[in-house]
Amino acid sequence: MGRDYYAVLEINRNATDTDINKAYRRLALKHHPRGSSHACSAERFILLAEAFDVLSDPRKKATYDKFEEEGLKGGIPSELGASGAWSSGYTYHGNAEETFRQFFGGDNPFADFFTTDGSEVNTGLSTLRGQKEKIQDPPIERDLHLALEDLYYGCTKKIKISRRVMNEDGLTSSIRDKILTFNVKAGWSEGTCITFPNEGDQGPNNIPADIVFVIRQKHHPRFVRQNDDLYYTAHISLEKALTGFSVEVETLDSRLLNIPINDTVHPQYNKVVTGEGMPLASSPSRRGDLIIRFITHFPEKLSAKKQQLLKQALTDPIINI
Template identity: 65%
Template sequence: MSLDYYETLEINRNATDADIKKAYRRLALKFHPSSNTKPGSYEKFIQLGEAYDVLSDLRKKATYDKFGVEGLKGGIPAEFGSGGAWSSKYAYHGNPEKTFKQFFGGDNPFADFYTSDTPLQFGNLQPVVVKTQDSPIERDLHLSLDDLFHGCTKKIKISRRVMNDDGHTSSIKDKILTIDVKSGWKEGTRIIFSKEGDQGPNNIPADIVFIVREKSHPLFVRQHNDLIYKVKISLGMALTGFSVDVQTLDGRLLTIPISDIVHPTYKKELSGEGMPLSQDPSKRGNLIITFDIQFPVSLSTERKHLIKQALDFIQ
């Protein structure tokens, strides 16, 4: 039984070129081996390729319309030609995938059927979707100096959109993210939770990024890995000596004697009493004690005279 190309494409002989393309588009997708594994579907896919190959070409179509499959493949009958059979016999190349890709164009024949909102589906065949990742979601993580000194664990609840099992609808669900704060972390440290943002059918979820923000402390100011401790002293203490008590972040009480003359730029530095180093918490920065010298607001004439005498004696 001869192959009827019009019947194969389910169109009539008056079909236009647009009708032929539309019919092939619909049926080729329906019987493509990736979407239809029923017995006989691949044979149908081959027939569709051959039918389209003939009917989409004006010369082949004209020959087929006038002489049928026999005339197209075997040559024009002798009574219609001056030199016997037509020399240009048609033979389908037999590669329906080649026809399919030539029709749709490129290596992704389903690109024309993809929209940014909804990918169309043909049977079980899914279009190739190039997903892009959403921009990172950044949130501040406020930590005390004690948290950053000792390290701690923070649990943060987030609400995000997740895809349901059907792959098309979504819902809002809560999730607990656990952050293990390491000793010595600094302001600006970034903790990244990969792909924990909102899910969607056509996107890669965003990363959630927490950025360490250091809270102020009543006693210490952090400077890199060092701790700055400021003490108010009188002018008399600055000149005659004194001791400073410092309650450390790890609960120790340090008593530091100051026997030097404390001038306005004087600092007392204690090695290894600062913040732990994040790379090696066994090592620490320094504790730097600075001084705010409280000068008297006013002095009587007598006291000025006494101070002058004392300073003259020192010189």
């Protein structure tokens, strides 16, 4: 009587493809010569590989289920064979390590499933031919520092990255450079993310990570940005704060604004210039506001005469003419 491949894998004849895959995975890891101290493990490991090679292939399995091992390996007479059945004799190639490698994937798959002390690592498998499920590496985030002018106008950026790429043989890899190009849209704000899917290091058993660039805004010598508004700080004297003046502001697009200030500049006073802020990312034709804040510089010392004149000017009653 021939071998019972179902018994070898410790499953019944109604086992599904998933059952076959799970059984081989469990037993192959258990009896792999590099993970077991039993002398008979090598022989059992080869037999497990042969059983899986037959039962995981629909044509071989169909022939085995109908004609057992004798018909599978001896060949099926043409008058007995059904359409699609195995007609020539089957011979297992005998390389159990190759079956193991094809099942789990990778150049050294055994290392992926055992720790240094030989204990099994819990990994997920797909149901397709028992291949190890590929898990994507975590995203790789990098800060991208841009000038405020870049975010005002929009621009095109090119960044060179170095990453590990699989060679054509599917087993070895090498480090190669790649240029990533993307457009920065006018009005983008700090924290905006640009994602390049699957541009991380490649490997036989992984899905490459996404590379994510996070926009960081560089310090600007004139403006502070808050959302779509730009804040500008003007330094003025007490005289100007009380009597009025004009303030000049050079915009990001190099225009010179001359803004009259006719109000008394008190500590909470801000001057709002509508439509002179950052473009809105959702509607670049619209803009936020330019908000001017003031720092008033007081004189360090006043002569007695100036003090008297100032006191008189501030306390004289208002005369209506």
